[in-house]
Amino acid sequence: MTHSPKPVLAVGKYAALLAYLSFALFPLYWLLKIAVTPDQLIYTEGTNLWPSEFTFDNFRSVVFQTDFLSYFGNSLYVSLGTAAVTTLVAAGAGYAFSRFNFAGKRLLIAVMLITQMFPLLMIIAPIYKIIAGLGMLNSLTSLIVVYTAFNVPFATFLMQSFFDGIPKDLEEAAMMDGCSRFQALYKVIFPLTLPGLGATLGFVFTAAWSELLFALMLISKNEAMTFPVGLLTFVSKFSVDWGQMMAAGVLALVPSCLFFIFIQRYLVQGLTSGAVKG
Amino acid sequence: MARIELKDVKKRYGSVEVLRDVNLDIEDGEFIVLVGPSGCGKSTLLRMIAGLEPITGGDFLIDGKRMNDVRPRDRDIAMVFQSYALYPHMDVARNMGFSMEIRKDPAAERASRVKKAAETLGLTALTERLPKALSGGQRQRVAMGRAIIRDPRAFLFDEPLSNLDAALRVEMRLEIARLHQKLGATMIYVTHDQVEALTLADRIVVLNGGDIQQVGSPLELYERPANKFVAQFIGSPTMNIVPVTGGDGEVKTADGSVIKLPHLPDCGAAVELGIRPEHIDVVDPSEGDLIGVADVVEHLGSDTNIFTVVEGLGPLMVRKHGNIPAKSGDRLGLRIQPENAHIFGPDGRALRRVLEKVG
Known part of the structure; x- marks a missing residue:
């Protein structure tokens, strides 16, 4: 590729990739998040992106x-x-x-x-x-x-x-x-x-x-x-x-x-x- | 080294007849070129000799032994494919030595044969490369190396140069000619390029529509084509073919011009006159057999191509050596060289050539 990269296009491209990746991988992330959340916090912190406590007890x-x-x-x-x-x-x-x-x-x-x-x-x-x-x-x-x-x-x-x-x-x-x-x-x-x-x-x-x-x-x-x-x-x-x-x-x-x-x-x-x- | 005979060899796909009663004797060490337009069956014939395509009928013999039903691996014939068909996962040395690997020849002998072949083909520095790291010409060389390493009874080439650019094609053509001189092996070469055919062949086999049209040396085909197809296929630029009315020692064009061909055989009325562009002389308008008006003039330096239009006859191309000071619109006298004129009958077959009547 020899054409000069346009910064706007490059940013747009990565933004689109990022949007797609987060959409596709979010359920997997949620799986992991709940797996490491202690039982008593599952409902109280239901929508937090990361639990306040972290545990391997479930595993x-x-x-x-x-x-x-x-x-x-x-x-x-x-x-x-x-x-x-x-x-x-x-x-x-x-x-x-x-x-x-x-x-x-x-x-x-x-x-x-x-x-x-x-x-x-x-x-x-x-x-x-x-x-x-x-x-x-x-x-x-x-x-x-x-x-x-x-x-x-x-x-x-x-x-x-x-x-x-x-x-x-x-x-x-x-x-x-x-x-x-x-x-x-x-x-x-x-x-x-x-x-x-x-x-x-x-x-x-x-x-x-x-x-x-x-x-x-x-x-x-x-x-x-x-x-x-x-x-x-x-x-x-x-x-x-x-x-x-x-x-x-x-x-x-x-x-x-x-x-x-x-x-x-x-x-x-x-x-x-x-x-x-x- | 081998003598190859084809006797009434046929090929049929279902009800479609691809090759009809092909008869051909190929001498030991001969370079045979199969040439013809696409779809004429030349590649099929080659693949039948290789054993990659079953033979529908007739006999195929190598050194007198019938080989129709012998597997390709047991025919001891090497083939260079149009696509080269190099094994992509093997380096150059292994590609070239693959046949010896399969035959379980000793590794030391294989290595020395590979080395020798690589030297012959100028591939010594590339033996450890994979095919994808090679240029088209280098791949072509590896494909040839793979063939020569086996010292087979015969070599088959299926349009080996058609994927190369023009300059490389000329170079590889010379290399193949040298290889043939050096090895003295029987070679069968398929091409649609008449220059390759004319330059490489001992004998050319012209195929069209599944029939052999003519077999002969390059000069024979050029000078004494058996029919209109061969006449037009061999030679560049193409031979002019114009309709004329036959007569006693002369032919007449539609508008009444008379071309003196003193040695013309007595032929039927409706015939065609064939004359190669290089066999028409440009003379003063008052002296020629015909008068042509130059339409386009191409100055190639070494030659001049003049596309003329002759009234009552149509277009006629003239090619003269050197530079002819003609330009578009000029009226030129055209003289047909009688000794080089050909007459074709209504079935397209060449009537006895004018020259042969002289003696």
Whole structure:
């Protein structure tokens, strides 16, 4: 950029960014604020931006006095399982859609699109019947299966677009260089798809991490509850334990954040630049 | 090194016939250029030889062995892609040595071959760079390095220079010619640029609409084009083609001017006269076969291009070496060099050339 920056424009740009950021992040901030507010101040200082006293008691009691760790572990298992299985299936399907022509390809794509059109509420009952019939209620595996089924279509389209972005010439060059198709995929295409795999993993992980509806329907036993369902146990008949609930919420953010920090370097675009003349 | 034969090779996509009965013998060490307008099937033919595109019918042989169903990796042919197709996550040295890596050749041998190829192509200082840190010309060199390192039976080039700017294109063209001289390998080169075709080829294959129009040395194609398509495709500026009426030792234009072509074969009435711009002489208006009015005159220094309009015949371009003091609006006498005139029949095929009648 060589044009001279206009101070007014620059200030305006940052003001707009700031406004957007505060709007987007304010709920998160409020979550954190209530989590560190002592119980007795939650209502008395309800609208203060920062409590006059500060405590980690909520975190302590959530971790040591509730089943939070068990919920957390269940969620981690389900989310990682879903992300791994979905990405594996989606990568294979996306590659096939991107590179091969086969009978029924268009039909398959159409069917996958249609599955994305139904509101979840419509199919909750049949899914429940199916899972109950299989005797898989209250099992974390059933959640992985259901989440995978729901995420595969979108993840496939996502992966397909990443594969589409990798020039076909690269595979052909690899095959001319002596690779089999699988070797070309593994040695040349796979390293270039890491951003796509990262994005898909991240997307599916967060989707599974925060899913409530199916978990609520399919899980009723305390020891198999995932985190979002577990959060509801903080709501009792007569009161809501806001402080603990928010503390649990803050802790629940941690794996999501860690996961994204871990994959963000694969999300960097431009990995294929230099392959072919732009 | 290899001898490549194509026998009645066909390519069909569904009901669309892309290539019809292509027959071609390529000698060991020959430089063949496939040339034609876009969509003529030249790249498809190259990809079929590479093994990247299945062959619908016919036989494709390398050194007498049928290779139709052999996988690309087992054909031992190297290809330079139009897009270069460098592996973006590998540095230059690994890009060039990739084929040896796949074949599990010893690392020491790979390193020395890479070093040698890098020296040949002037890439020694760049071997640790990633492709994205290279200029277009350097990427092109790496792509060639990747091909030569394998010492393959044949080289295929798919419009390798079309992404380079004009100056670099000339330079790389020379480099490819040098490479061919040095390696003496069989090379098949696809281009739509006739200058590349004429300068590089031992033999040129002109394709149009899925058919081979003519196969011959650059000079053969220039001097004895088999049909109107080849005549107009090869040579720059394009050959003038004008409708005339055939006769005995002469042709007549629509307004009655007579062009003496003493050795003209006896041809039908409705024919076309083909004459290259450089084969028309500018003479005094009283002496020429035709009189043309200069419309636009381009002075290129080494040559002069005169776009004339001839009454009853239409536009006729004349190209003369040196500087001709003509200007727009001048009346010029134009004399057709009879020995360089071509006559095309109604089907576009060249009738026996005038010159051949002399002997």
